[in-house]
Amino acid sequence: MTALLSTEGVAKAFGGVHALTDCTLEVQEGSIAGLIGPNGSGKTTLFNVVTGYERVDSGHVYLGGREITNAPPDKVFAAGIGRTFQLTRVFPRLTVMENMIVAAQHKERGRGWGGMHMPLARAGGPATRRRATELLEFTTIAKYAGALADTLSYGQRKLLEMAYVLMAEPAIVLLDEPAGGVNPTLITLIADRIRQLNSQGTTFLIVEHNMDFVMGLCDQVTVLDYGTAVVTGPPDVIRSDHRVLDAYLGTAEEDDDIPAA
Amino acid sequence: MGRQLSEAIIDGILAGGVYALMAVGLTLIFGVLDIINIAQGILVVLAAYLSYVLSVHLHIDLFLGLFITVPAMFVIGVAIHWAFIRPLRGRERTSMSLLASYAVALIIEGVLYTIFGSNYTNLRAWYVTGAVKVFGFYLSYIYLLGFALAVVLVLALYFTLYRTQFGRSIRATMQDRTAARLIGIDVNRVAGLTFGIGVAVTAAGGMVFGATGGGFNPNTGYDLISRLLAIIILGGLGSIAGALVAAVFMITLEGVVDVLWSPSWSVVVFYGALVLVLVVRPQGLFGRTAARAQ
Amino acid sequence: MSSLTAGPPAAGSQIPMRTLRLAGIGVMLAVLIAYPLVITDALYAEFGVLTLLFVAWAVAWNMFSGYSGYISLGHAVFFGTGAYAVGLLTEHLHLTGSQIFWLLPLGGVAGAVVAVPFGLIALRVRRHTFVVITIAVFFIFQLMAYNFSFTGGNSGLSTPAFFWSPATYNNPFYYAALILAVGTVVLSWLVRGSRFGLQLLAIRDDEDRARGLGVRAMRVKLSAFVISAAITGVVGALWWFLIGQALPNTVFNPAFDLSIALMAFLGGFGTLAGPILGGLILEPLQQYVTITFTNGYLGEILLGALFLLVILFLPRGIIPTARERLTAWRAWRERRGPQAAPIGAAGADRAAAAGPVVTGPETGTRSTPSAGSPR
Numbered sequence: 001m002t003a004l005l006s007t008e009g010v011a012k013a014f015g016g017v018h019a020l021t022d023c024t025l026e027v028q029e030g031s032i033a034g035l036i037g038p039n040g041s042g043k044t045t046l047f048n049v050v051t052g053y054e055r056v057d058s059g060h061v062y063l064g065g066r067e068i069t070n071a072p073p074d075k076v077f078a079a080g081i082g083r084t085f086q087l088t089r090v091f092p093r094l095t096v097m098e099n100m101i102v103a104a105q106h107k108e109r110g111r112g113w114g115g116m117h118m119p120l121a122r123a124g125g126p127a128t129r130r131r132a133t134e135l136l137e138f139t140t141i142a143k144y145a146g147a148l149a150d151t152l153s154y155g156q157r158k159l160l161e162m163a164y165v166l167m168a169e170p171a172i173v174l175l176d177e178p179a180g181g182v183n184p185t186l187i188t189l190i191a192d193r194i195r196q197l198n199s200q201g202t203t204f205l206i207v208e209h210n211m212d213f214v215m216g217l218c219d220q221v222t223v224l225d226y227g228t229a230v231v232t233g234p235p236d237v238i239r240s241d242h243r244v245l246d247a248y249l250g251t252a253e254e255d256d257d258i259p260a261a
Numbered sequence: 262m263g264r265q266l267s268e269a270i271i272d273g274i275l276a277g278g279v280y281a282l283m284a285v286g287l288t289l290i291f292g293v294l295d296i297i298n299i300a301q302g303i304l305v306v307l308a309a310y311l312s313y314v315l316s317v318h319l320h321i322d323l324f325l326g327l328f329i330t331v332p333a334m335f336v337i338g339v340a341i342h343w344a345f346i347r348p349l350r351g352r353e354r355t356s357m358s359l360l361a362s363y364a365v366a367l368i369i370e371g372v373l374y375t376i377f378g379s380n381y382t383n384l385r386a387w388y389v390t391g392a393v394k395v396f397g398f399y400l401s402y403i404y405l406l407g408f409a410l411a412v413v414l415v416l417a418l419y420f421t422l423y424r425t426q427f428g429r430s431i432r433a434t435m436q437d438r439t440a441a442r443l444i445g446i447d448v449n450r451v452a453g454l455t456f457g458i459g460v461a462v463t464a465a466g467g468m469v470f471g472a473t474g475g476g477f478n479p480n481t482g483y484d485l486i487s488r489l490l491a492i493i494i495l496g497g498l499g500s501i502a503g504a505l506v507a508a509v510f511m512i513t514l515e516g517v518v519d520v521l522w523s524p525s526w527s528v529v530v531f532y533g534a535l536v537l538v539l540v541v542r543p544q545g546l547f548g549r550t551a552a553r554a555q
Numbered sequence: 556m557s558s559l560t561a562g563p564p565a566a567g568s569q570i571p572m573r574t575l576r577l578a579g580i581g582v583m584l585a586v587l588i589a590y591p592l593v594i595t596d597a598l599y600a601e602f603g604v605l606t607l608l609f610v611a612w613a614v615a616w617n618m619f620s621g622y623s624g625y626i627s628l629g630h631a632v633f634f635g636t637g638a639y640a641v642g643l644l645t646e647h648l649h650l651t652g653s654q655i656f657w658l659l660p661l662g663g664v665a666g667a668v669v670a671v672p673f674g675l676i677a678l679r680v681r682r683h684t685f686v687v688i689t690i691a692v693f694f695i696f697q698l699m700a701y702n703f704s705f706t707g708g709n710s711g712l713s714t715p716a717f718f719w720s721p722a723t724y725n726n727p728f729y730y731a732a733l734i735l736a737v738g739t740v741v742l743s744w745l746v747r748g749s750r751f752g753l754q755l756l757a758i759r760d761d762e763d764r765a766r767g768l769g770v771r772a773m774r775v776k777l778s779a780f781v782i783s784a785a786i787t788g789v790v791g792a793l794w795w796f797l798i799g800q801a802l803p804n805t806v807f808n809p810a811f812d813l814s815i816a817l818m819a820f821l822g823g824f825g826t827l828a829g830p831i832l833g834g835l836i837l838e839p840l841q842q843y844v845t846i847t848f849t850n851g852y853l854g855e856i857l858l859g860a861l862f863l864l865v866i867l868f869l870p871r872g873i874i875p876t877a878r879e880r881l882t883a884w885r886a887w888r889e890r891r892g893p894q895a896a897p898i899g900a901a902g903a904d905r906a907a908a909a910g911p912v913v914t915g916p917e918t919g920t921r922s923t924p925s926a927g928s929p930r
Contacts, residue, residue, distance in 0.1 A: 098753055353624075371856035487691060532698075536691070539684070543684070544681075
């Protein structure tokens with residue numbers, strides 16, 4: 001299996017705070033990768049750096065062998081990386097369907113000045129709308145297609161964000177705390193949908209604090225601590241690695257038994 | 262020519278100090294309330310008229326009159342904020358407060374026109390026309406006193422911001438409104454008082470401006486606010502140091518162009534400088550980089 | 556989804572919403588077309604022209620500022636440029652006939668030409684700074700008008716007299732303005748439902764995120780800015796021909812910018828029909844005030860006071876507030892149960908309420924602050 005997404009020695013500091021130091025990790029193509037670590041370990045910063053919302057101080061980011069370090073967000077998106085945010089970002093005054101159509105913009109773009117050669121064309125051609133409806137049904141929010149996005153509940157917004165990120169048919173999707181703040185039924189739904197998409201070939205990299213979610217879903221888990229990837233491996237191995245416990249709880253005695261999760 | 266140039270520079274620095282004072286008030290309001298108070302220009306004019314009334318009808322000295330006009334403008338500022346800014350809610354809050362302050366400015370302008378008419382007024386005192394000779398240059402008293410006043414007030418402002426509890430609350434609110442609320446700061450009160458302070462400094466600026474500006478009438482408010490806005494943008498919205506530097510720089514630049522080239526074009530250069538700086542550095546000299554235009 | 560297509564006609568309804576809407580528009584158009592033929596008083600005819608001009612301007616302004624969220628308080632730059640441009644170009648031509656109307660597009664071109672560099676600089680900055688830049692550029696232009704000799708300095712430019720029949724003097728202007736206004740509204744409607752418009756609205760809501768999804772923000776914003784500027788330029792040109800004089804402080808007049816913004820806010824900032832409604836209400840009002848109160852400054856005071864009232868009590872504007880009330884009322888009626896609702900037209904109302912605005916039990920009751928948001 002080849003690495004679809006990889007970072008190499010990425011460093012990013014905000015003033016005196018070193019959010020990422022020599023961060024190196026790989027996400028295998030077709031896998032569901034998890035990224036865990038205590039608060040402040042740099043998980044969201046890593047996402048920001050990969051997707052172009054922050055520039056690296058040093059290091060490289062590669063997608064499918066191509067370097068995408070410091071590429072702006074729209075190029076990263078066009079290259080095939082989709083990303084959701086911890087605090088969901090949807091377009092509140094557009095309808096759910098319109099949110100989906102906006103995400104398809106770069107695909108609908110025709111020739112001419114930024115796609116302006118048909119500027120007054122109706123937003124969202126039939127193919128786009130069909131796909132949008134499919135995705136909305138897939139995420140169970142299709143009946144809200146005509147509702148304004150800011151009337152959705154938090155959980156529904158998470159689903160919407162996931163849906164519209166998928167509009168671009170990304171090769172890899174970065175999910176920032178998809179299970180955060182939602183009820184257990186929804187968590188199960190989200191996990192199930194991720195598995196389904198993965199079986200169709202989409203790679204995932206998921207940041208999460210919910211251990212059951214991560215351990216139950218991911219093939220590989222990377223642990224981030226103080227901006228560095230300290231250990232990577234399958235969930236069972238990670239679960240009992242003392243370095244993980246160190247990271248979360250501070251240094252532990254070597255001899256302590258780590259309770260099974 | 263060299264002498265004229267030096268004079269222009271010195272005058273520019275002194276006058277710039279007064280503009281700096283008014284600009285600092287404006288940038289402070291932006292920093293804490295996140296709004297641009299378009300009414301600041303006409304409030305300066307209002308303050309000038311107040312000084313005029315005190316001076317001409319009550320024969321109170323201009324500087325002494327400040328003890329009345331500064332608190333008066335403070336109260337007016339707090340009242341404007343409480344009545345028209347604080348109640349605004351919703352997503353478009355920032356834009357709406359900008360338009361609200363524009364509306365307030367129009368109202369004040371109309372009122373001033375109605376009361377005082379459109380004739381140009383000047384503030385007079387013995388020190389307005391007198392000058393002192395320093396190193397071969399004539400420096401008019403009013404400019405020196407005005408500059409000194411500006412320095413005193415800016416220092417007082419710095420002292421308040423960095424050495425008092427209230428000042429800490431202001432700075433906290435400027436940095437993160439929500440966090441400030443969470444640690445118990447009454448953000449609305451801070452906002453109202455800051456607005457009042459920002460307006461109160463216009464009293465001082467207005468008095469000096471009224472004495473040195475070459476005559477003012479209600480219409481002068483437009484010219485003033487555009488300059489003040491240009492100054493705080495160039496200096497960086499929310500940055501006090503930026504406002505100071507930008508004010509002195511731009512006023513001096515304008516004065517120099519006025520002498521070297523032509524008075525009508527000096528004003529265009531003033532705004533041109535703003536545009537140029539923004540092309541190179543959209544956040545202004547001392548402004549923080551915006552994450553992206555938002 | 557285009558804002559003019561409501562939900563599908565419900566079974567058993569009397570008149571579908573769509574037909575009602577179209578009928579309403581038709582009636583309004585008929586009234587507007589007939590207006591100068593019926594009202595022959597020259598003064599009121601001029602009111603009509605000015606009203607239509609400002610409606611066109613307000614709609615054009617809203618097409619940029621309302622849809623993108625970047626408030627411009629310097630649109631009078633384009634107005635004045637259009638006026639001066641056409642004035643300068645025709646200065647030596649001594650035109651007195653109706654050929655002048657063919658020159659109107661020049662005003663638009665002038666506005667557009669100015670808007671390109673203006674926009675390239677101004678649209679790179681945050682929204683706050685953007686407003687200020689528009690104000691700054693506005694004052695630069697006003698100063699240039701005063702200072703350049705070819706613009707006539709303080710005395711500005713004047714048109715030669717048009718030797719048209721005094722009784723119907725205003726009519727050609729009126730119909731030109733009507734065409735302009737209707738054209739602008741149609742354009743605004745088309746933009747609203749188009750891909751271009753959707754991108755603008757997305758930028759308004761979350762520019763960063765929109766960029767991240769591939770929206771070319773600068774191009775979209777600049778295009779809207781230039782279109783808006785071009786229309787404003789044409790308005791300026793027509794105004795110049797109508798009034799016959801262009802002075803630096805009458806065409807580069809800051810009060811215009813506030814009026815336009817007020818019209819849009821009054822009717823509903825960012826909505827399609829908002830600026831139309833705002834313009835139709837506000838411009839006649841302003842004209843009336845100007846005529847009645849000879850103290851011109853009183854008009855300013857009233858304008859400012861009105862603006863404050865609107866902002867404080869109708870912050871979202873008339874149309875969105877009305878829509879919200881209507882939706883809330885319908886939701887209330889639905890909850891009261893079928894026995895409360897009579898058959899027929901009201902039944903159509905209820906069915907239409909299940910249309911695109913808000914659907915589903917989960918979202919129905921949370922609707923009040925946002926269901927009536929601009930569509």
